Amino acid sequence: MNKNPVGIFDSGIGGLTVAKEIKKILPQEDIIYLGDTARLPYGTKSVEAIIQFSKENTEFLISRGAKYVVIACYSSSSVALDILQKRYTVPIIGVIKSGAKKAVELTKTGKVGVIGTTLTIYSGAYEKIFKALDAQCEILGRACPLFVSLVEEGWFDHPATKLIVETYLKPLKEDNINTLLLGCTHFPLLMKVIKETMGDINYVDASREVGLELAQELKRLDLENHEGSGFISIYLTDLSMNFKEIGERFLGEPMHNVSRVALKGV
């Protein structure tokens, strides 16, 4: 048992979907969330910069007592996970690996579709992880950049959303994938219309999978908190004018306890 909070970091507020899943799975864990909004997006930065930002984020969470660190950012998960795991004694997991593991477990035909931002898909981050897992899957990546704006606008039921989802997912449907991995923090909010389009296949929400892996890990390491109240403290490195509206959409509840924090490099 350990009453310290779980730490989560992301380049922005999209990672609050990970916080939401962790709250659902582990309602007694307190959470400390850091969104590096001053330096987003990470995806366009150099690998060196992403690693440096990820170190600063991790150190902030550790300085606030995090007993476990979850990387909710796809760019950080892709390039910094191994480095951070070697550098710090606090255990660390990342959203990409958890999602990929689940997709490998579920696929029978070995045809996995992965959707994400242009940067996630073109960076080859998923191919790398699937290869490291020694998976015999065929990976079909599809960049869906408009999904991010649709989610930030809250247009979940707009007729345009249905048309856009159909356009992006058509090639994956024609390729008969049997498992679809949602590889972006924003995409779980479009799950309903994605399911309407793709029908009866397996869906993997990486935000949820990293939460489930965290639960197993906390149990294994005897780090669970059975007495917490699920308190979430949110730290952002910059406050944009609509962060609250969008953030509450991701978190699924009102955002209290939001503070602005200055990291050393920001």
Next chain:
Amino acid sequence: MNKNPVGIFDSGIGGLTVAKEIKKILPQEDIIYLGDTARLPYGTKSVEAIIQFSKENTEFLISRGAKYVVIACYSSSSVALDILQKRYTVPIIGVIKSGAKKAVELTKTGKVGVIGTTLTIYSGAYEKIFKALDAQCEILGRACPLFVSLVEEGWFDHPATKLIVETYLKPLKEDNINTLLLGCTHFPLLMKVIKETMGDINYVDASREVGLELAQELKRLDLENHEGSGFISIYLTDLSMNFKEIGERFLGEPMHNVSRVALKGV
């Protein structure tokens, strides 16, 4: 007469729509374009950071011989134009002011609609400029964040685009604006569907207006080049994998002579 190039800077490659208009209006001017892609987007950064970046961009263009500097970035135009004009002897104009001047000139009813990114609209940049111009207009701002992604995807004729344009512009139509100012470098590429939706009103493309103002200015200051070939050199502070595809959409022609450049702060 002055054979030196015209300098243009933007936080990214969207400002190439300004380069395109300048090439059309002034085909004999050589152009040097700087896109600070390593630090985009500017809109989410602090005012101090935007001013600092704008200084570095201006100094780079001056170091390469720019005889005139055009700010194609809306965030820079909004917060840094006056400061840069005072600081450097090279003359400087910005995209926001040129567009607003034209809208004031065209509107009869005094009802001007302004569309832009969330950051441009909520920052109040246009209200400030219209006020400084002493314009008696009613300004109706409307943030259209999905337009940026639609343009970057090249979905100009997609059925979803029509639906999205109709949704965003409905309130402006109901308010009977008679002039619509396109306040984002990306939006001129959606002009066709915007016109289909809004019908017979005045349209102001700020990318074109700043080009026209530049032409007047070069004439007034006797800085025109009558012997150039319209050569455009493009410098970017970072190269993303799809910058060429998207950039050529903005520029309207193949991008040759693209170099990566490191500014002192990048």
